[in-house]
Amino acid sequence: MVTKLLFIGAGRMAEAIISGLTEDENNGFTRVTVSNRADTEKLERLKNTYGVEVSSDWKTEVNKHDAILLASPPHTHNELLRQLSGMIEGQFIITVAAGIDPSYMEARLPDRTPAAWIMPNTGAQIGQSMSTFACGNYVEENHRKILYKILSAIGEAEELPEEQVHDLTAITGSAPAFLYAFAEALEEAAVSYEVSPDQARKLVTHMLKGSASMLEKGESPQTLMQQVASPGGSTAEGLRVLEKENFGSLVKKAVKATNDHARGGKD
Numbered sequence: 001m002v003t004k005l006l007f008i009g010a011g012r013m014a015e016a017i018i019s020g021l022t023e024d025e026n027n028g029f030t031r032v033t034v035s036n037r038a039d040t041e042k043l044e045r046l047k048n049t050y051g052v053e054v055s056s057d058w059k060t061e062v063n064k065h066d067a068i069l070l071a072s073p074p075h076t077h078n079e080l081l082r083q084l085s086g087m088i089e090g091q092f093i094i095t096v097a098a099g100i101d102p103s104y105m106e107a108r109l110p111d112r113t114p115a116a117w118i119m120p121n122t123g124a125q126i127g128q129s130m131s132t133f134a135c136g137n138y139v140e141e142n143h144r145k146i147l148y149k150i151l152s153a154i155g156e157a158e159e160l161p162e163e164q165v166h167d168l169t170a171i172t173g174s175a176p177a178f179l180y181a182f183a184e185a186l187e188e189a190a191v192s193y194e195v196s197p198d199q200a201r202k203l204v205t206h207m208l209k210g211s212a213s214m215l216e217k218g219e220s221p222q223t224l225m226q227q228v229a230s231p232g233g234s235t236a237e238g239l240r241v242l243e244k245e246n247f248g249s250l251v252k253k254a255v256k257a258t259n260d261h262a263r264g265g266k267d
Helices: 012-022 040-050 074-085 102-106 122-126 141-152 162-167 169-191 197-216 221-228 234-244 247-264
Strands: 003-008 029-035 053-055 067-070 092-095 115-119 129-135 155-159
Touching: 003 012, 003 141, 012 029, 012 040, 012 122, 012 141, 029 040, 040 053, 067 074, 067 141, 074 092, 074 102, 092 141, 102 115, 115 141, 115 162, 115 169, 122 129, 122 169, 129 141, 129 162, 129 169, 141 155, 162 169, 162 247, 169 197, 169 247, 197 221, 234 247
Parallel strands: 003 029, 003 067, 029 053, 067 092, 092 115, 129 155
Antiparallel strands: 115 129
């Protein structure tokens, strides 16, 4: 595979992918270019840090690349795809924007344009993303190889129908923020018992890390809860409060609100 990859947008997710790709000298990309119209200082830092090429005008770069990764916000995509439509000649178009599925892209790009949608999460910044992705109708094996190179650079990935990627946007993409909110509340509770903020951070971080590792071993959340919470014990009392306050229902409402907003934020 010999591919030239253009990023339109130079935000955190673009940098996470670039960082992962440049760690592998055999990634197959002969040229990686990053474009960002407004932040020239950011472009210069990316160039110096990762050895990529940079440009303040993506339009001059489109026909020099085989694959184009759109790393700009969802609301920019309608106009961005409209402009790309008059410029591309069979390039593989990929987006990391919430709510921008292959059907949406195919409707705005020339007929038979290969398009894919990947939904990484914040773990991409340390190579630990759990990404979901969906491929359009015209994605072939050579395009998939490009996609797998990008996805493997930032962690694990699961291919799903685009409707399921929509439905799981909150679970894999946004839920880390919910977890951080939970962690923040636990840290505040710890500090209220007169430990230092640094101690609270260490306690909560390692508790979460160990708990995630237990899940990774294959035990169900219900089984693990039962292992921690003996009947009538103190942990069971804490779980009773969470249940009384509809903790599970609240999480589901947050998931639905996230997904509803993502679906409505395209234009």
